Amino acid sequence: xLQEIPLEFSEAKSPAGMRSSQRRISCFATLLMRKESxxxxxxxxxxxxxxxxxxxxxxxxxxxxxxxxxxxxxxEIGEETLKQYRGYxxxxxxxIATIDKYLRDIRxxxxxxxxxxxxxxxxxxxxxxxxxxxxxxxxxxxxxxxxNGFLDxxxxxxxxxxxxxxxxxxxxxxxxxxxxxxxxxxIEKAYRMGREQTALIMETIGATGIRISELKYITxxxxxxxxxxxxxxxKKRQVYLVKELREKLLKYCRKKGICKGSVFVSRxxxxxxxxxxxxxMKAIGAAAGICPDKVxxxxxxxxxxxxxxxxxxxxxxxxxxxxxxNVNTTRIYTMTTVKNHGRRMQVLGLVT
Numbered sequence: 001x002l003q004e005i006p007l008e009f010s011e012a013k014s015p016a017g018m019r020s021s022q023r024r025i026s027c028f029a030t031l032l033m034r035k036e037s038x039x040x041x042x043x044x045x046x047x048x049x050x051x052x053x054x055x056x057x058x059x060x061x062x063x064x065x066x067x068x069x070x071x072x073x074x075x076e077i078g079e080e081t082l083k084q085y086r087g088y089x090x091x092x093x094x095x096i097a098t099i100d101k102y103l104r105d106i107r108x109x110x111x112x113x114x115x116x117x118x119x120x121x122x123x124x125x126x127x128x129x130x131x132x133x134x135x136x137x138x139x140x141x142x143x144x145x146x147x148n149g150f151l152d153x154x155x156x157x158x159x160x161x162x163x164x165x166x167x168x169x170x171x172x173x174x175x176x177x178x179x180x181x182x183x184x185x186x187i188e189k190a191y192r193m194g195r196e197q198t199a200l201i202m203e204t205i206g207a208t209g210i211r212i213s214e215l216k217y218i219t220x221x222x223x224x225x226x227x228x229x230x231x232x233x234x235k236k237r238q239v240y241l242v243k244e245l246r247e248k249l250l251k252y253c254r255k256k257g258i259c260k261g262s263v264f265v266s267r268x269x270x271x272x273x274x275x276x277x278x279x280x281m282k283a284i285g286a287a288a289g290i291c292p293d294k295v296x297x298x299x300x301x302x303x304x305x306x307x308x309x310x311x312x313x314x315x316x317x318x319x320x321x322x323x324x325x326n327v328n329t330t331r332i333y334t335m336t337t338v339k340n341h342g343r344r345m346q347v348l349g350l351v352t
Contacts, residue, residue: 077110077117077154085153093234097213097274105146119151121159128161137164172335178294178303186281186295189288198280200252201264201272202300207245209304209322212274212297214239216262223249223263230323237323305333 082103089099110117112127124147131140141163148160178186183206190199204210204218214230217239222228223246230239241249249263258265264272277297285295301322308318319330336344 081154082106085150088153095213095233098233101142102146102149105143106150108143109147109150119154119156119159121161124151124159124161128164132164137166140164141166169332169335171338171341172332174337174339176293176299177306178290178299180303180307182290182294183300183303185288186285186290190284193284193287195280195284196252197264198277198284200248201277202281202297203245203248204264205297205300206304207242208239209301209308210239211301211323212277215264216271218249218263220253220258220260220263223253232323233325235323235325237320239321302333305330309333 085106086099086103089102094102109127112130113123127147128140128144131143135143144161144163151157151159183202187199187202187206190196190202201215204215205212210217210230211232214232217228217230218241219228223241226241226243226246228239228241230237253259253263261269262271266272274297281295281297282292285292305318305322308321309315312318315327315330315334318333319327322330324330
């Protein structure tokens with residue numbers, strides 16, 4: 001929708017670095033707002049933080065108004081700006097884990113830039129190259145996605161960059177795959193070490209395929225009914241709890257005096273910190289003699305998906321269970337391993 005909103009812009013610094021004028025220029029700008037933005041603006045001191053991408057009658061390359069006046073760039077990106085961006089992401093109903101991840105990625109970018117935080121396309125391209133040198137492609141791309149979103153928020157859409165192109169995988173990597181035997185060994189070791197809660201958490205993730213952030217939906221009521229409704233990334237799905245898991249969880253609740261609410265809480269009744277679960281799993285894995293690269297919460301979800309696919313070979317059903325919107329995300333579990341591919345090639349017998 002088109003609307004006229006009074007805005008205030010501070011004059012930009014001169015190329016020579018002259019101190020910006022304290023005088024503020026009041027003007028009207030015609031804004032073309034996206035439907036979801038509802039015309040909201042966040043005013044932060046002398047800068048304007050736009051909650052959603054906004055396009056007005058400003059030259060995107062020179063950032064100049066038709067009368068030649070230049071708009072100030074938001075060169076001083078600090079905690080106040082990041083706080084605004086957190087609110088923006090929350091308004092878009094991003095999960096807490098996603099918001100925290102995006103903000104960590106943006107802080108990585110700011111740290112890389114150093115003191116001079118003026119954003120240019122050249123800088124972002126250089127940062128992209130740096131990411132490729134220091135991170136795996138998948139990690140680099142996720143960090144670029146977070147940065148592009150932040151650039152949109154800042155009105156620096158011209159500085160966005162493309163993610164790194166990745167050739168489609170033919171084989172599933174087995175370096176970090178946890179086997180059934182290793183999974184059972186991990187669980188048994190946790191019980192022997194007196195880490196009953198951690199053992200049950202691992203079994204719950206392994207038996208349901210839920211994300212660690214979804215543990216809060218495993219409530220006493222859910223355990224009694226045998227199912228729970230999980231909400232994640234704007235989607236809701238039903239998660240079924242098998243009989244053996246329910247019996248273990250109910251026994252644990254009776255032992256700990258947990259009568260309602262989430263089953264997995266701290267001794268003070270607060271939600272568990274995922275970093276603590278991660279560190280406890282690492283300690284148990286080390287004691288059990290399992291490769292550290294294989295021991296982390298999300299790998300239990302991968303284990304569930306692989307076992308389910310090997311048993312039932314139903315890709316769409318598995319996608320629904322895991323909460324994947326795109327079935328292509330689930331296809332990774334259907335890929336053959338390099339070892340199995342080698343066996344199939346060997347059977348062809350095309351070498352005389």
